Amino acid sequence: MAPVAPSPSAPITDPDHIPVLLSQVIEGLNPKDGGRYVDGTFGAGGYTMALLQSADCEVWAIDRDPEALKRGQALADSFPGRLHFLQGRFGNLAELLIDNGVPAVDGIALDLGISSMQVDDRSRGFSFLRDGPLDMRMEQSGMSAADAVNSMHESELADIIYKYGEERFSRRVARAIVEARKSRPFSRTVHLADTIRAEVRRSQDGIDPATRTFQALRIYVNDELGELERGLGGAERLLTENGRLAVVSFHSLEDRIVKSFIRDRSGRSPNPSRHLPAPKANSGSSAFSLVNTRAITPGKREVRDNPRSRSARLRIAERTSAPYLSAIQGGGT
Numbered sequence: 001m002a003p004v005a006p007s008p009s010a011p012i013t014d015p016d017h018i019p020v021l022l023s024q025v026i027e028g029l030n031p032k033d034g035g036r037y038v039d040g041t042f043g044a045g046g047y048t049m050a051l052l053q054s055a056d057c058e059v060w061a062i063d064r065d066p067e068a069l070k071r072g073q074a075l076a077d078s079f080p081g082r083l084h085f086l087q088g089r090f091g092n093l094a095e096l097l098i099d100n101g102v103p104a105v106d107g108i109a110l111d112l113g114i115s116s117m118q119v120d121d122r123s124r125g126f127s128f129l130r131d132g133p134l135d136m137r138m139e140q141s142g143m144s145a146a147d148a149v150n151s152m153h154e155s156e157l158a159d160i161i162y163k164y165g166e167e168r169f170s171r172r173v174a175r176a177i178v179e180a181r182k183s184r185p186f187s188r189t190v191h192l193a194d195t196i197r198a199e200v201r202r203s204q205d206g207i208d209p210a211t212r213t214f215q216a217l218r219i220y221v222n223d224e225l226g227e228l229e230r231g232l233g234g235a236e237r238l239l240t241e242n243g244r245l246a247v248v249s250f251h252s253l254e255d256r257i258v259k260s261f262i263r264d265r266s267g268r269s270p271n272p273s274r275h276l277p278a279p280k281a282n283s284g285s286s287a288f289s290l291v292n293t294r295a296i297t298p299g300k301r302e303v304r305d306n307p308r309s310r311s312a313r314l315r316i317a318e319r320t321s322a323p324y325l326s327a328i329q330g331g332g333t
Protein backbone atom coordinates (compact mmCIF):
# COMPACT_ATOMS: atom_id res chain seq x y z
CA MET A 1 0.00 0.00 0.00
CA ALA A 2 1.32 3.47 -0.84
CA PRO A 3 2.16 5.76 2.08
CA VAL A 4 -0.87 7.66 3.23
CA ALA A 5 -0.74 11.45 3.25
CA PRO A 6 -3.68 13.60 4.34
CA SER A 7 -5.49 14.88 1.26
CA PRO A 8 -5.24 18.66 0.95
CA SER A 9 -8.91 18.81 -0.03
CA ALA A 10 -10.22 16.98 3.07
CA PRO A 11 -11.11 19.18 6.06
CA ILE A 12 -8.40 18.83 8.67
CA THR A 13 -9.55 19.58 12.22
CA ASP A 14 -6.14 20.85 13.28
CA PRO A 15 -3.70 21.76 10.51
CA ASP A 16 -0.84 21.73 13.05
CA HIS A 17 -1.48 18.14 14.11
CA ILE A 18 0.73 15.54 12.41
CA PRO A 19 -0.57 11.97 12.91
CA VAL A 20 2.12 9.66 14.27
CA LEU A 21 3.15 6.51 12.33
CA LEU A 22 0.20 7.11 10.01
CA SER A 23 1.29 4.98 7.02
CA GLN A 24 2.30 2.10 9.27
CA VAL A 25 -1.02 2.15 11.16
CA ILE A 26 -3.10 2.23 7.97
CA GLU A 27 -0.95 -0.42 6.32
CA GLY A 28 -1.27 -2.53 9.46
CA LEU A 29 -5.07 -2.25 9.51
CA ASN A 30 -5.18 -2.97 5.78
CA PRO A 31 -8.65 -1.40 5.24
CA LYS A 32 -10.98 -3.03 2.72
CA ASP A 33 -14.00 -1.80 0.83
CA GLY A 34 -17.14 -2.54 2.82
CA GLY A 35 -15.14 -2.94 6.06
CA ARG A 36 -15.93 -1.37 9.42
CA TYR A 37 -13.16 0.23 11.46
CA VAL A 38 -12.92 1.87 14.86
CA ASP A 39 -10.70 4.85 15.55
CA GLY A 40 -10.78 4.73 19.34
CA THR A 41 -8.84 7.99 19.72
CA PHE A 42 -10.22 10.35 17.07
CA GLY A 43 -8.22 13.43 18.20
CA ALA A 44 -7.70 15.62 15.13
CA GLY A 45 -9.05 12.84 12.90
CA GLY A 46 -5.76 11.97 11.16
CA TYR A 47 -6.21 8.18 11.27
CA THR A 48 -9.94 8.40 10.56
CA MET A 49 -9.40 10.49 7.47
CA ALA A 50 -6.67 8.19 6.16
CA LEU A 51 -8.89 5.12 6.71
CA LEU A 52 -11.78 6.75 4.87
CA GLN A 53 -9.47 7.68 2.01
CA SER A 54 -7.82 4.25 1.79
CA ALA A 55 -10.95 2.19 1.13
CA ASP A 56 -14.69 2.56 0.71
CA CYS A 57 -15.16 1.67 4.36
CA GLU A 58 -17.05 2.92 7.41
CA VAL A 59 -15.35 4.41 10.48
CA TRP A 60 -16.72 4.61 13.99
CA ALA A 61 -14.72 7.35 15.71
CA ILE A 62 -14.58 7.54 19.50
CA ASP A 63 -13.17 10.30 21.67
CA ARG A 64 -13.80 11.09 25.31
CA ASP A 65 -13.17 14.78 24.66
CA PRO A 66 -16.38 16.43 23.40
CA GLU A 67 -14.28 19.23 21.87
CA ALA A 68 -12.46 16.80 19.53
CA LEU A 69 -15.69 15.41 18.08
CA LYS A 70 -17.21 18.87 17.65
CA ARG A 71 -14.22 19.87 15.53
CA GLY A 72 -14.51 16.67 13.48
CA GLN A 73 -18.01 17.39 12.21
CA ALA A 74 -16.76 18.87 8.91
CA LEU A 75 -14.93 15.61 8.21
CA ALA A 76 -18.16 13.64 8.67
CA ASP A 77 -19.89 15.97 6.20
CA SER A 78 -17.33 15.20 3.52
CA PHE A 79 -17.75 11.41 3.87
CA PRO A 80 -21.56 11.19 4.04
CA GLY A 81 -22.87 8.09 5.80
CA ARG A 82 -19.37 6.67 6.34
CA LEU A 83 -18.17 8.39 9.53
CA HIS A 84 -20.01 7.94 12.82
CA PHE A 85 -19.00 9.66 16.06
CA LEU A 86 -19.36 8.19 19.52
CA GLN A 87 -18.48 10.34 22.48
CA GLY A 88 -17.13 8.12 25.23
CA ARG A 89 -14.17 6.09 26.32
CA PHE A 90 -12.46 3.41 24.31
CA GLY A 91 -12.40 1.38 27.52
CA ASN A 92 -16.10 0.83 26.71
CA LEU A 93 -15.62 0.41 22.99
CA ALA A 94 -17.34 -2.97 22.73
CA GLU A 95 -20.41 -1.73 24.62
CA LEU A 96 -20.50 1.54 22.66
CA LEU A 97 -20.42 -0.25 19.31
CA ILE A 98 -22.77 -3.08 20.27
CA ASP A 99 -25.31 -0.55 21.64
CA ASN A 100 -25.17 1.14 18.24
CA GLY A 101 -25.95 -2.08 16.39
CA VAL A 102 -22.35 -2.94 15.44
CA PRO A 103 -21.49 -6.37 16.89
CA ALA A 104 -18.15 -6.82 15.07
CA VAL A 105 -15.51 -4.74 13.27
CA ASP A 106 -12.59 -5.37 10.92
CA GLY A 107 -9.98 -3.16 12.57
CA ILE A 108 -9.32 -0.98 15.59
CA ALA A 109 -6.74 1.79 16.00
CA LEU A 110 -5.70 3.34 19.33
CA ASP A 111 -3.29 6.27 19.41
CA LEU A 112 -2.82 6.77 23.14
CA GLY A 113 -2.46 9.91 25.21
CA ILE A 114 -3.45 13.45 24.38
CA SER A 115 -3.48 15.40 21.14
CA SER A 116 -1.42 18.46 20.32
CA MET A 117 -4.70 20.43 20.35
CA GLN A 118 -5.21 19.48 23.99
CA VAL A 119 -1.63 20.25 25.06
CA ASP A 120 -1.53 23.52 23.18
CA ASP A 121 -4.79 24.82 24.65
CA ARG A 122 -3.62 26.34 27.94
CA SER A 123 -7.18 26.36 29.28
CA ARG A 124 -7.09 22.55 29.41
CA GLY A 125 -4.26 22.59 31.95
CA PHE A 126 -2.05 19.84 30.47
CA SER A 127 1.01 22.01 29.93
CA PHE A 128 3.61 22.92 32.51
CA LEU A 129 5.06 25.50 30.11
CA ARG A 130 1.95 27.63 29.66
CA ASP A 131 -0.01 28.84 32.64
CA GLY A 132 -3.60 27.64 32.85
CA PRO A 133 -6.09 26.10 35.26
CA LEU A 134 -4.72 22.87 36.74
CA ASP A 135 -7.33 20.69 35.03
CA MET A 136 -6.04 17.82 32.76
CA ARG A 137 -9.46 16.19 32.33
CA MET A 138 -9.85 14.94 28.75
CA GLU A 139 -13.58 14.58 29.31
CA GLN A 140 -13.89 17.97 30.97
CA SER A 141 -15.78 16.39 33.85
CA GLY A 142 -14.93 14.49 37.02
CA MET A 143 -11.93 15.00 39.30
CA SER A 144 -9.40 17.56 38.07
CA ALA A 145 -5.64 17.55 38.67
CA ALA A 146 -6.15 20.44 41.13
CA ASP A 147 -8.70 18.34 43.10
CA ALA A 148 -6.13 15.52 43.23
CA VAL A 149 -3.14 17.55 44.43
CA ASN A 150 -5.18 19.56 46.91
CA SER A 151 -6.89 16.61 48.56
CA MET A 152 -4.68 13.54 48.39
CA HIS A 153 -2.73 12.20 51.31
CA GLU A 154 1.02 12.76 50.94
CA SER A 155 1.87 9.06 50.68
CA GLU A 156 -0.84 8.43 48.08
CA LEU A 157 0.40 11.38 46.04
CA ALA A 158 3.97 10.09 46.25
CA ASP A 159 2.87 6.63 45.10
CA ILE A 160 1.06 8.03 42.08
CA ILE A 161 3.99 10.25 41.10
CA TYR A 162 6.33 7.28 41.42
CA LYS A 163 4.11 4.72 39.67
CA TYR A 164 2.75 6.80 36.77
CA GLY A 165 5.57 9.33 36.44
CA GLU A 166 8.50 7.05 37.28
CA GLU A 167 9.83 10.00 39.31
CA ARG A 168 12.74 8.98 41.57
CA PHE A 169 12.12 11.94 43.85
CA SER A 170 8.40 11.27 44.23
CA ARG A 171 8.42 11.50 48.05
CA ARG A 172 10.23 14.81 47.97
CA VAL A 173 7.81 16.21 45.37
CA ALA A 174 4.74 15.01 47.30
CA ARG A 175 6.08 16.56 50.52
CA ALA A 176 6.64 19.90 48.77
CA ILE A 177 3.13 19.84 47.27
CA VAL A 178 1.51 19.14 50.63
CA GLU A 179 3.57 21.87 52.28
CA ALA A 180 2.78 24.44 49.58
CA ARG A 181 -0.96 23.78 49.50
CA LYS A 182 -1.25 24.64 53.21
CA SER A 183 -0.72 28.32 52.43
CA ARG A 184 -2.12 28.37 48.87
CA PRO A 185 -4.13 25.53 47.33
CA PHE A 186 -3.11 24.70 43.75
CA SER A 187 -5.27 26.07 40.97
CA ARG A 188 -2.75 26.92 38.20
CA THR A 189 -0.31 24.77 36.23
CA VAL A 190 2.64 27.10 36.68
CA HIS A 191 2.26 27.15 40.48
CA LEU A 192 2.57 23.36 40.50
CA ALA A 193 5.41 23.29 37.95
CA ASP A 194 7.41 25.87 39.93
CA THR A 195 6.85 23.95 43.19
CA ILE A 196 8.28 20.80 41.53
CA ARG A 197 11.19 22.65 39.91
CA ALA A 198 12.19 24.04 43.31
CA GLU A 199 12.58 20.44 44.57
CA VAL A 200 14.00 18.50 41.64
CA ARG A 201 16.92 19.63 39.56
CA ARG A 202 16.82 19.51 35.76
CA SER A 203 18.43 16.28 34.60
CA GLN A 204 21.41 16.21 32.26
CA ASP A 205 19.20 15.38 29.28
CA GLY A 206 17.48 18.73 29.81
CA ILE A 207 14.04 17.31 30.62
CA ASP A 208 11.95 19.73 32.66
CA PRO A 209 11.60 18.33 36.21
CA ALA A 210 7.83 18.94 36.05
CA THR A 211 7.43 16.51 33.10
CA ARG A 212 7.17 13.31 35.13
CA THR A 213 4.78 14.62 37.80
CA PHE A 214 2.51 16.17 35.16
CA GLN A 215 2.46 12.85 33.28
CA ALA A 216 1.61 11.01 36.49
CA LEU A 217 -1.29 13.32 37.33
CA ARG A 218 -2.67 13.16 33.80
CA ILE A 219 -2.58 9.35 33.80
CA TYR A 220 -4.20 9.25 37.23
CA VAL A 221 -6.93 11.83 36.59
CA ASN A 222 -7.95 10.13 33.33
CA ASP A 223 -7.39 6.54 34.51
CA GLU A 224 -5.41 6.04 31.32
CA LEU A 225 -3.90 2.65 32.13
CA GLY A 226 -7.24 1.21 33.27
CA GLU A 227 -8.77 2.51 30.05
CA LEU A 228 -6.07 0.79 28.02
CA GLU A 229 -6.58 -2.56 29.73
CA ARG A 230 -10.35 -2.40 29.23
CA GLY A 231 -9.93 -1.18 25.64
CA LEU A 232 -7.71 -4.13 24.71
CA GLY A 233 -10.24 -6.56 26.17
CA GLY A 234 -13.00 -4.77 24.24
CA ALA A 235 -10.98 -5.07 21.03
CA GLU A 236 -10.70 -8.81 21.52
CA ARG A 237 -14.45 -9.01 21.95
CA LEU A 238 -15.32 -6.86 18.94
CA LEU A 239 -12.80 -7.82 16.27
CA THR A 240 -13.90 -10.28 13.67
CA GLU A 241 -11.62 -13.12 12.50
CA ASN A 242 -8.58 -11.61 10.69
CA GLY A 243 -9.50 -8.18 12.08
CA ARG A 244 -6.49 -6.11 13.09
CA LEU A 245 -5.64 -4.18 16.24
CA ALA A 246 -3.06 -1.37 15.96
CA VAL A 247 -1.94 0.44 19.11
CA VAL A 248 0.46 3.38 19.28
CA SER A 249 1.84 4.08 22.75
CA PHE A 250 4.15 6.84 23.95
CA HIS A 251 5.71 5.61 27.17
CA SER A 252 6.87 2.37 28.69
CA LEU A 253 3.92 2.02 31.09
CA GLU A 254 1.50 1.87 28.16
CA ASP A 255 3.71 -0.19 25.91
CA ARG A 256 4.24 -2.78 28.64
CA ILE A 257 0.46 -3.30 28.92
CA VAL A 258 0.01 -3.58 25.14
CA LYS A 259 2.98 -5.90 24.72
CA SER A 260 1.98 -8.26 27.51
CA PHE A 261 -1.69 -8.32 26.42
CA ILE A 262 -0.75 -9.25 22.85
CA ARG A 263 1.83 -11.75 24.05
CA ASP A 264 -0.54 -13.41 26.50
CA ARG A 265 -3.49 -13.49 24.14
CA SER A 266 -1.37 -14.89 21.33
CA GLY A 267 -0.25 -17.74 23.56
CA ARG A 268 3.37 -16.63 23.76
CA SER A 269 5.16 -16.75 27.04
CA PRO A 270 8.18 -14.50 27.46
CA ASN A 271 11.28 -15.76 25.71
CA PRO A 272 13.58 -17.19 28.42
CA SER A 273 16.64 -16.08 26.45
CA ARG A 274 17.24 -13.81 23.50
CA HIS A 275 19.70 -16.44 22.24
CA LEU A 276 16.90 -19.00 21.87
CA PRO A 277 14.15 -19.03 19.23
CA ALA A 278 10.87 -17.44 20.38
CA PRO A 279 8.45 -19.98 21.89
CA LYS A 280 5.77 -21.17 19.47
CA ALA A 281 2.29 -19.77 19.91
CA ASN A 282 -0.39 -22.05 21.32
CA SER A 283 -2.59 -21.34 18.32
CA GLY A 284 -5.66 -23.40 19.31
CA SER A 285 -7.04 -21.05 21.93
CA SER A 286 -5.11 -17.88 21.12
CA ALA A 287 -7.30 -14.89 20.41
CA PHE A 288 -4.57 -13.04 18.48
CA SER A 289 -1.61 -13.75 16.29
CA LEU A 290 1.31 -11.35 16.07
CA VAL A 291 1.62 -9.28 12.93
CA ASN A 292 5.00 -7.91 13.98
CA THR A 293 7.11 -9.37 16.75
CA ARG A 294 8.92 -6.10 17.51
CA ALA A 295 7.35 -2.71 18.03
CA ILE A 296 7.40 -0.45 14.98
CA THR A 297 9.07 2.89 15.68
CA PRO A 298 9.24 6.06 13.58
CA GLY A 299 12.12 6.62 11.21
CA LYS A 300 14.62 9.45 11.54
CA ARG A 301 12.72 11.61 9.08
CA GLU A 302 9.44 11.34 10.96
CA VAL A 303 11.16 12.19 14.25
CA ARG A 304 12.80 15.19 12.63
CA ASP A 305 9.53 16.44 11.11
CA ASN A 306 7.43 15.62 14.18
CA PRO A 307 9.45 15.42 17.41
CA ARG A 308 6.28 14.30 19.26
CA SER A 309 6.65 10.95 17.46
CA ARG A 310 10.05 10.35 19.14
CA SER A 311 8.87 7.84 21.72
CA ALA A 312 6.04 6.23 19.69
CA ARG A 313 5.81 2.43 19.48
CA LEU A 314 3.27 0.64 17.32
CA ARG A 315 2.16 -2.93 17.93
CA ILE A 316 -0.18 -4.79 15.60
CA ALA A 317 -2.00 -8.07 16.15
CA GLU A 318 -4.58 -10.02 14.18
CA ARG A 319 -7.68 -11.63 15.67
CA THR A 320 -8.01 -15.36 15.23
CA SER A 321 -11.24 -17.38 15.23
CA ALA A 322 -10.81 -18.33 18.92
CA PRO A 323 -13.78 -17.28 21.07
CA TYR A 324 -13.53 -14.17 23.20
CA LEU A 325 -11.96 -15.09 26.55
CA SER A 326 -14.82 -13.93 28.80
CA ALA A 327 -17.30 -15.75 26.59
CA ILE A 328 -15.39 -18.99 27.27
CA GLN A 329 -15.41 -18.20 30.99
CA GLY A 330 -19.13 -17.43 30.86
CA GLY A 331 -18.69 -13.70 31.49
CA GLY A 332 -19.55 -12.15 28.14
CA THR A 333 -21.41 -12.55 24.91
Ligand SMILES: C[S@@+](CC[C@H](N)C(=O)[O-])C[C@H]1O[C@@H](n2cnc3c(N)ncnc32)[C@H](O)[C@@H]1O
Nearest residue numbers: 019041043044045046047063064089090111227
Ligand atom coordinates in the same frame (compact mmCIF):
# COMPACT_ATOMS: atom_id res chain seq x y z
C1 LIG B 1 -2.96 11.27 20.39
S1 LIG B 1 -4.56 11.85 20.15
C2 LIG B 1 -5.10 11.00 18.72
C3 LIG B 1 -4.68 11.64 17.44
C4 LIG B 1 -5.30 11.01 16.21
N1 LIG B 1 -4.78 9.68 15.96
C5 LIG B 1 -5.07 11.86 14.98
O1 LIG B 1 -4.37 11.43 14.07
O2 LIG B 1 -5.60 12.96 14.93
C6 LIG B 1 -5.47 11.04 21.41
C7 LIG B 1 -6.94 11.37 21.46
O3 LIG B 1 -7.56 10.30 22.14
C8 LIG B 1 -8.45 10.76 23.09
N2 LIG B 1 -8.47 9.76 24.16
C9 LIG B 1 -7.50 9.45 25.04
N3 LIG B 1 -7.89 8.47 25.86
C10 LIG B 1 -9.14 8.13 25.47
C11 LIG B 1 -10.07 7.16 25.93
N4 LIG B 1 -9.79 6.35 26.95
N5 LIG B 1 -11.25 7.07 25.29
C12 LIG B 1 -11.53 7.88 24.25
N6 LIG B 1 -10.71 8.84 23.79
C13 LIG B 1 -9.52 8.95 24.39
C14 LIG B 1 -7.93 12.11 23.52
O4 LIG B 1 -8.99 12.92 23.98
C15 LIG B 1 -7.30 12.63 22.23
O5 LIG B 1 -8.22 13.40 21.51
